[in-house]
Amino acid sequence: MSILEIDELSVAFDTEGEIVTVVDRVSFDLEAGETLGVVGESGCGKSVTALSIMGLLPKPSGRIQGGDIRFKGESLPSLAPARMRDIRGNRIAMIFQEPMTALNPVQRIGRQLAETYFLHQPDLDDDLVHRRCLGLLDQVGIPAPEQRLTEYPHQLSGGMRQRVMIAMALAGKPDILIADEPTTALDVTIQAQILELLREAQRETGMAIIFITHDLGVIAELCSRAVVMYAGRMAEQAPIRPLFAGPLHPYTRGLLASIPRLEDEPKTVLTTIPGVVPGIDELPSGCRFANRCPHVKDLCNRQAPELVVGEPGHRVACHRWREIDA
Amino acid sequence: MSDAADQPLLRVDGLTKHFPIRAGILLRTAGHVHAVDDVSFQLDPGETLGLVGESGCGKSTVGKTLLRLYEPTAGGVFFEGRDVTAMGRAELRALRRDIQIILQDPSESLNARHTVGKIIEEPFVIHRLGTADERRGWVGELLERVGLSPAAASRFPHEFSGGQRQRIGIARAIALRPKLIVCDEAVSALDVSIQSQIINLLLDLQREMNLALIFIAHDLAVVKHVSDRIAVMYLGEVVETATAKDIYATPRHPYTQALISAIPMPDPTADRDRIVLVGDVPSPIDPPSGCRFHTRCRYAREDCGQRKPEVEPVRNGASVACHYWRGL
Numbered sequence: 001m002s003i004l005e006i007d008e009l010s011v012a013f014d015t016e017g018e019i020v021t022v023v024d025r026v027s028f029d030l031e032a033g034e035t036l037g038v039v040g041e042s043g044c045g046k047s048v049t050a051l052s053i054m055g056l057l058p059k060p061s062g063r064i065q066g067g068d069i070r071f072k073g074e075s076l077p078s079l080a081p082a083r084m085r086d087i088r089g090n091r092i093a094m095i096f097q098e099p100m101t102a103l104n105p106v107q108r109i110g111r112q113l114a115e116t117y118f119l120h121q122p123d124l125d126d127d128l129v130h131r132r133c134l135g136l137l138d139q140v141g142i143p144a145p146e147q148r149l150t151e152y153p154h155q156l157s158g159g160m161r162q163r164v165m166i167a168m169a170l171a172g173k174p175d176i177l178i179a180d181e182p183t184t185a186l187d188v189t190i191q192a193q194i195l196e197l198l199r200e201a202q203r204e205t206g207m208a209i210i211f212i213t214h215d216l217g218v219i220a221e222l223c224s225r226a227v228v229m230y231a232g233r234m235a236e237q238a239p240i241r242p243l244f245a246g247p248l249h250p251y252t253r254g255l256l257a258s259i260p261r262l263e264d265e266p267k268t269v270l271t272t273i274p275g276v277v278p279g280i281d282e283l284p285s286g287c288r289f290a291n292r293c294p295h296v297k298d299l300c301n302r303q304a305p306e307l308v309v310g311e312p313g314h315r316v317a318c319h320r321w322r323e324i325d326a
Numbered sequence: 327m328s329d330a331a332d333q334p335l336l337r338v339d340g341l342t343k344h345f346p347i348r349a350g351i352l353l354r355t356a357g358h359v360h361a362v363d364d365v366s367f368q369l370d371p372g373e374t375l376g377l378v379g380e381s382g383c384g385k386s387t388v389g390k391t392l393l394r395l396y397e398p399t400a401g402g403v404f405f406e407g408r409d410v411t412a413m414g415r416a417e418l419r420a421l422r423r424d425i426q427i428i429l430q431d432p433s434e435s436l437n438a439r440h441t442v443g444k445i446i447e448e449p450f451v452i453h454r455l456g457t458a459d460e461r462r463g464w465v466g467e468l469l470e471r472v473g474l475s476p477a478a479a480s481r482f483p484h485e486f487s488g489g490q491r492q493r494i495g496i497a498r499a500i501a502l503r504p505k506l507i508v509c510d511e512a513v514s515a516l517d518v519s520i521q522s523q524i525i526n527l528l529l530d531l532q533r534e535m536n537l538a539l540i541f542i543a544h545d546l547a548v549v550k551h552v553s554d555r556i557a558v559m560y561l562g563e564v565v566e567t568a569t570a571k572d573i574y575a576t577p578r579h580p581y582t583q584a585l586i587s588a589i590p591m592p593d594p595t596a597d598r599d600r601i602v603l604v605g606d607v608p609s610p611i612d613p614p615s616g617c618r619f620h621t622r623c624r625y626a627r628e629d630c631g632q633r634k635p636e637v638e639p640v641r642n643g644a645s646v647a648c649h650y651w652r653g654l
Contacts, residue, residue, distance in 0.1 A: 041517035042488075143605075157606045158381075187380035187544060189603045192588040196602055214517065217590030240594045258522035259592055260551035266570040267374075267552065270526055273519040276487050 002029040003175055003208055004053070004092075008067035011045070011052050014060070020280045021065060023048050024232045027307070030176065035202065035209040037223035037240075039216060043277055044229040046212045050178050052077075053210075054094050055084050071176075090120045093169035097181040099161035103153040109164055110149030113137070116171035136167040139204075140197055159190035163197065170201055177201075180212045195222055216259060220244055225313075228252050231277055231288040234307055238314040248316040248325060250293045287319065295324045333407055334368040335505060335538050336392070340401035341365045343384075343391045347611065360610050361387040363562040364401070366637070371505065372532065374539040376553030376570065378546050378585070382610055384562040385542045389508040392540075393425055394418055405506075423453060426499040430511035432491035436483040442469070442494055443479030449501045468497040472527060489520035493527070500531060506538040514543055525552060546589055550574055555643070558582045561610055561618040564637065568644035578646040580623045580654065617648070625654055 011023035023045040030036050038046045051057050053069055055076060069076040071087065079087070096102045104112055113133040117124050124132075130149075137145035140163040153161055162182055169177055179198065183191040195218065202209060211222055219226050219240070226243055228236040228251065236249040247253045257271035275292040284290050290300040299319050307317045310325075318324075342363055349356035362384040369375050377385040390396045392403045394410060403410040405421060413421060429435045436445055446465045450456055456464065466476035472493040483491055492512065499507050509528065513521045529552060531537060543549045549556060553570040558579065566579040577583045584601040591598070603622050608614055614621050620630035627650065635647045648654075 041519060159606055187607075188546070188588040188590075189380060189584060190606070191590070192600065192602050195590075215590065216518075216592040220592050220594040220596075221590045244592065244594050255518055256592065258519055260522070260525065260547045262547050262550060262574050262586070262589065262591070264551060266550055266554070267529060269529070270522040270551070272522045272526060274523075276489060276520065277517075 004030040010066040012065040037219035037226035040229035045232040090172035093174040094178040336369040342400040372536040376549035376556040379559035383559040432495040
């Protein structure tokens with residue numbers, strides 16, 4: 001059963017009196033216990049989608065314009081704030097790219113970890129909270145946890161801070177963890193540690209993960225399915241293997257072809273996607289990838305393609321996917 | 327200009343850079359950050375040397391020190407045979423016609439108050455080249471060369487996207503037809519589809535101008551793609567040097583092996599032996615004794631913490647600094 005359903009979600013921002021739709025009719029489901037990747041470049045709407053789920057859109061400029069987000073059947077956008085607070089950080093937790101911006105710099109690690117318990121389980125006694133916090137730090141592989149509890153975020157390395165963030169997220173034993181580029185600022189060897197940690201935590205708790213990244217390598221490694229977004233819309237959605245072996249959308253194809261790979265011959269010409277992502281004030285009316293697409297036809301400029309089922313479990317938003325796939 | 331054809335364009339010899347740490351009210355030197363320690367390499371005209379390693383390994387410091395943006399603590403930098411570390415102000419200014427640098431965030435290196443035209447024209451003005459009309463023509467040509475419209479000259483940096491700004495930075499860097507460009511994380515902040523455009527542009531310019539590049543980045547796949555040879559750094563030292571192909575196919579140093587195995591591959595069918603390094607990189611203020619990698623090395627033996635491994639030449643100009651690489 002789907003634990004989370006994103007149904008035709010549209011999000012708009014009010015920029016100096018002008019309403020700009022930055023996420024346009026995005027739909028996907030998250031199954032309990034799975035890891036779903038959301039991949040795309042800057043400005044594709046992947047982070048805004050995540051913030052909408054958490055009810056954390058910047059106010060008053062951002063708002064959900066249409067569609068629904070259902071967590072276990074319950075519509076999140078229409079929830080009372082008190083009920084949403086109950087879910088956020090407890091049932092659905094989120095970690096960010098730069099833990100330093102999410103951690104409080106003037107509070108000790110222990111205090112911040114304990115906060116989840118104070119908020120969501122106020123009747124726990126202090127001793128038990130302390131032991132739980134130690135257990136969490138231990139679970140996320142932080143050495144000398146007793147000492148770390150008394151330290152401040154700046155005393156930790158980037159990798160350790162991300163571990164603390166994950167510990168805080170795990171405190172409420174969430175059903176869903178949303179990870180927004182959590183390893184992007186980390187070195188590869190530390191990234192490998194954090195990915196391993198997330199996999200372990202998932203094995204232990206059975207939580208589902210939405211992993212947001214621009215890195216197709218991380219998607220391939222960690223996720224069972226992925227959603228590809230471009231300029232606020234979904235381009236493609238598929239299980240990982242078919243997505244990498246037979247991408248249907250020209251954007252996904254271009255993206256996969258333009259990554260430098262370790263097995264490539266050095267100093268060869270890379271495949272590129274020409275041009276740049278259109279700005280939010282200059283979005284084309286038809287397919288948003290039309291101005292960069294090698295397969296563009298008249299229809300693409302006139303009409304936005306719907307997301308259709310290409311192959312079982314594989315959906316694509318392209319007028320011409322069938323022709324170019326041949 | 328030197329006439330020795332067999333002489334490398336750049337020879338870095340035992341380059342060392344320590345930053346003092348000042349503490350107390352008298353700001354006495356309380357210790358040193360060993361940012362770069364005894365780094366040596368050579369570079370031929372038209373060649374690319376990749377410098378890879380994780381945060382704090384000293385790769386950016388190497389780039390900045392060889393341009394004398396930082397003063398080296400010890401060691402020599404020889405550009406076409408001339409010792410850069412001994413140059414006076416006038417000589418350095420002349421040198422910077424030949425060596426340029428491109429940084430990660432072009433918005434920090436491009437003056438926000440100047441038009442793109444003025445930014446690209448600046449090197450010509452500094453070096454007193456051409457008339458105003460000629461310079462305007464050159465700016466237009468440079469903009470076209472990096473894939474921008476000459477009309478961009480009258481606009482300001484903030485009107486451009488990150489990838490376009492990096493193109494502006496490149497146009498400025500190639501303005502004086504340098505022989506060497508240091509690219510310090512030049513494509514790291516760009517989206518994948520833009521990154522590949524900029525990499526292709528750099529490779530094109532290199533062929534066209536016989537440019538040598540020092541390509542500093544943490545993404546090994548990107549570095550491998552642009553480099554002829556790669557030097558892997560760890561805690562201020564070069565632990566391994568080899569051709570771009572060999573370093574991936576047959577990494578010799580345990581750190582290089584771990585680094586390569588940690589890169590997520592965009593291939594869900596890849597079945598790899600992942601080496602997950604334990605712990606963080608130790609502090610460069612008080613680096614581990616002996617081999618600096620021994621605290622995280624899975625092959626470390628007792629003497630690795632006591633004896634420092636020498637940089638040992640192996641086949642094809644490659645080298646490795648590990649006591650036991652042969653037996654791995």
